[in-house]
Amino acid sequence: MGSTSKATRPEWIFDGSEIEDTFGFGERAVDFLRRLKHPKSQTGNFELPLFWERIVRRIYGPCFPNKRRQVRTVFILLPRGARKTTMGAGLALLHTVGWERQPSGQAMVAASAEEDARIAYDEAVSIVSETEWLQGAMKPTESLFYLEHLKSKATFRALASGGKGKLGKTPNFVLADELINWEGENARRNWSAIRTGLNKVPGTLLVIITQAGRGQENLAYELLTYARKVQSGAVEDPSFLPVLFETHPDDDWEDESLWHLVNPGLADGYPDIDGLRTMAREAKERPTERDNFRQFHLNCWLDYSASPFVAMPIYDEGKSELGSFLEDAEANQTPCYLGVDLSSTNDLTAVVAAWGDRENGYTVHPWFFLPKDNIQRKAGRDGVNYPAWEEQGLITLTEGNVVDYHFVEAQIEELAARFNVREIAFDPALARNSISNLLDKGLPVVEFRQGWVSMSPAIAELERAILARRFIHGGNPILRWHFDNIAIRTDTAGNKSFHKGKSKDRIDGAVATAMAVARCAAGDSGRSSYDDFDGDLEEFAYA
Numbered sequence: 231m232g233s234t235s236k237a238t239r240p241e242w243i244f245d246g247s248e249i250e251d252t253f254g255f256g257e258r259a260v261d262f263l264r265r266l267k268h269p270k271s272q273t274g275n276f277e278l279p280l281f282w283e284r285i286v287r288r289i290y291g292p293c294f295p296n297k298r299r300q301v302r303t304v305f306i307l308l309p310r311g312a313r314k315t316t317m318g319a320g321l322a323l324l325h326t327v328g329w330e331r332q333p334s335g336q337a338m339v340a341a342s343a344e345e346d347a348r349i350a351y352d353e354a355v356s357i358v359s360e361t362e363w364l365q366g367a368m369k370p371t372e373s374l375f376y377l378e379h380l381k382s383k384a385t386f387r388a389l390a391s392g393g394k395g396k397l398g399k400t401p402n403f404v405l406a407d408e409l410i411n412w413e414g415e416n417a418r419r420n421w422s423a424i425r426t427g428l429n430k431v432p433g434t435l436l437v438i439i440t441q442a443g444r445g446q447e448n449l450a451y452e453l454l455t456y457a458r459k460v461q462s463g464a465v466e467d468p469s470f471l472p473v474l475f476e477t478h479p480d481d482d483w484e485d486e487s488l489w490h491l492v493n494p495g496l497a498d499g500y501p502d503i504d505g506l507r508t509m510a511r512e513a514k515e516r517p518t519e520r521d522n523f524r525q526f527h528l529n530c531w532l533d534y535s536a537s538p539f540v541a542m543p544i545y546d547e548g549k550s551e552l553g554s555f556l557e558d559a560e561a562n563q564t565p566c567y568l569g570v571d572l573s574s575t576n577d578l579t580a581v582v583a584a585w586g587d588r589e590n591g592y593t594v595h596p597w598f599f600l601p602k603d604n605i606q607r608k609a610g611r612d613g614v615n616y617p618a619w620e621e622q623g624l625i626t627l628t629e630g631n632v633v634d635y636h637f638v639e640a641q642i643e644e645l646a647a648r649f650n651v652r653e654i655a656f657d658p659a660l661a662r663n664s665i666s667n668l669l670d671k672g673l674p675v676v677e678f679r680q681g682w683v684s685m686s687p688a689i690a691e692l693e694r695a696i697l698a699r700r701f702i703h704g705g706n707p708i709l710r711w712h713f714d715n716i717a718i719r720t721d722t723a724g725n726k727s728f729h730k731g732k733s734k735d736r737i738d739g740a741v742a743t744a745m746a747v748a749r750c751a752a753g754d755s756g757r758s759s760y761d762d763f764d765g766d767l768e769e770f771a772y773a
Contacts, residue, residue, distance in 0.1 A: 244284075266364075274360070300468050301471045304471045311501030312495050318437070319354040321405060322338070325435070326379055327368060332382075336387070337404075408440050409443075412448075442525050457474060483510075492529050518539060522724075542714055547699055565750075566649040567652055567749040567753055568581060568582065568645065570742060571739075571741045573660070577600070578739075581638070591698065596708065600626075604631060612736060614711060636667075658677045685728065689727070691748055709739045716737050
């Protein structure tokens with residue numbers, strides 16, 4: 231790898247230096263983990279590669295003269311495929327049935343969602359079930375994701391950070407899993423409860439294991455910022471152990487030596503190097519996948535707007551003049567599907583029509599609406615020339631300083647009278663009244679929520695059409711601006727959702743387009759918009 235790389239990793243893990251272990255607590259932690267069994271291991275044993283062994287020794291070895299552990303908080307930043315879940319379960323068991331357990335102590339794994347909590351619990355149960363000397367020592371309660379060590383009454387529990395349940399009052403060990411996914415008010419509240427609870431008793435340990443995320447307005451980035459300061463020496467805090475494997479946005483993501491630098495498990499065959507090479511080849515043509523590769527496999531922390539949804543030169547290939555298309559669609563009564571993204575009080579509202587099918591592609595046409603008052607201020611705020619777009623007939627200004635929903639409804643009625651509109655898809659979040667009004671008039675309105683279940687397959691179909699050069703949009707500059715503003719958020723299952731890159735960005739037209747195209751595809755095939763969704767539908771809730 232070139233000397234210009236800004237990637238970092240903890241060199242103490244690889245340099246063979248001595249790790250303090252005056253009382254042998256690091257050695258006994260390693261010994262406990264090595265004595266465990268794991269059903270998915272080729273050898274049947276709990277595999278402890280060198281880099282994880284060194285991390286464990288560094289957590290438990292250094293102690294004060296009174297034998298109290300120096301490290302109280304660990305922040306581990308590792309890419310996908312580093313066997314974080316297995317290690318998390320092993321450490322939790324170390325504090326439940328191993329040397330670090332306390333009588334009636336509480337060890338917890340806090341995940342972002344109940345499904346992830348179940349994965350953590352199942353991992354711990356599978357280890358216990360395979361380890362002969364633990365069989366009979368632990369009592370599982372599957373409905374609560376709960377394990378109890380019968381002799382000491384120490385407990386292990388896996389919980390969802392974003393849930394409404396309490397995480398416990400006095401835990402002695404907490405593993406916070408994939409902190410990048412901890413979002414929402416409940417997650418923040420539970421994080422505060424965790425930190426407060428850990429401070430109530432001596433000798434507690436908080437281990438954070440996560441991969442890189444995006445954006446800076448989140449809990450994970452706040453802690454990463456502190457971890458970087460401790461790692462660099464800008465902050466002296468021996469109680470906080472940073473273990474950061476990360477690359478910089480300027481690094482050459484195609485350089486395989488970089489992959490090895492930040493994926494310590496590659497030396498032991500995980501993740502699979504050939505799989506990484508395949509993903510890297512695909513990422514060359516797909517900016518979104520390139521960002522996913524950099525984030526999840528190279529641990530590069532990105533801004534939400536790191537790359538566009540699709541490469542804009544590819545998007546621009548669909549700017550062919552529509553000519554008489556609208557007149558022909560009207561005359562022939564070609565099936566048409568509308569996507570509507572109603573804005574909040576004073577922003578853009580978008581209505582997008584889509585015609586076509588999955589085989590031949592889609593043609594779309596947008597209509598935009600914006601309150602007239604303070605138009606110059608809005609133009610300055612958003613960095614675009616709204617008055618010029620209004621003069622060109624690309625945007626309709628409605629009277630007043632807030633969006634006129636009744637005016638938009640009237641325009642939708644006109645479109646339904648003009649074209650063969652089969653469905654009108656609304657995000658119901660801001661559109662309850664409009665939905666009710668249009669349904670009362672007999673129009674074919676459907677709800678299209680903005681959660682993972684709805685949007686992920688819609689985004690996938692839209693992306694497929696654009697990359698296949700089967701997406702015609704006529705070069706509308708407002709719609710292009712919205713597509714260029716898209717930031718893609720991808721969950722750990724690979725499902726995508728649209729977000730603004732920056733707070734001032736507008737993506738309403740792109741959202742409405744995805745809705746219209748998705749309903750067009752479903753209407754053409756007779757299939758539900760969820761039929762091609764690869765994820766676990768029970769894992770995702772509507773927004």
